[in-house]
Amino acid sequence: MHTRTFRNRHGRGLRGTMLPPATPRSRSRRQRFDIAVLEAYAPIQQVFADQLEGLDVAVDTIPRMRLRADMSVMPDEIIADGPVPLGRVIPAAVDPSGNPTRARIVVFRMPVEQRAASVLERQDLLSTILTALVANYLNLDPSDVDPRFSW
Numbered sequence: 001m002h003t004r005t006f007r008n009r010h011g012r013g014l015r016g017t018m019l020p021p022a023t024p025r026s027r028s029r030r031q032r033f034d035i036a037v038l039e040a041y042a043p044i045q046q047v048f049a050d051q052l053e054g055l056d057v058a059v060d061t062i063p064r065m066r067l068r069a070d071m072s073v074m075p076d077e078i079i080a081d082g083p084v085p086l087g088r089v090i091p092a093a094v095d096p097s098g099n100p101t102r103a104r105i106v107v108f109r110m111p112v113e114q115r116a117a118s119v120l121e122r123q124d125l126l127s128t129i130l131t132a133l134v135a136n137y138l139n140l141d142p143s144d145v146d147p148r149f150s151w
Helices: 029-047 109-115 119-138
Strands: 055-060 078-081 084-090 103-108
Touching: 029 055, 029 109, 029 119, 055 119, 078 119, 084 109, 084 119, 103 109, 103 119, 109 119
Parallel strands: 055 103
Antiparallel strands: 078 084, 084 103
């Protein structure tokens, strides 16, 4: 893989990427968030592997839902911080062309990142969100999924 370097303008040296693309430090914020979601989901998935076999996990940048402004209580399948959705369970269905779709958990990246000041806070928040969403999907109490659950 070839990295692009730029010409030496004004004698400042060659310009280009400082880190090779294969190093973890060179990952984008989006890639780091995706990895954090998978790391938070892994312990839950290991415990409930059989029940979660038909469930996909996805990340979306922002919530793309039509919510009414007067909604004070969100539906059960949406985990929110006040009026801002942080994650959602989308049940299995049939798409407009007649193909079946799998059930899916979607975590919204921007609202989660805005609420976490550090990497540890983000991991705790992701763990809480995923625990609540999996509990909703399995029709369990969140404390049955993770005994340390607190919201």
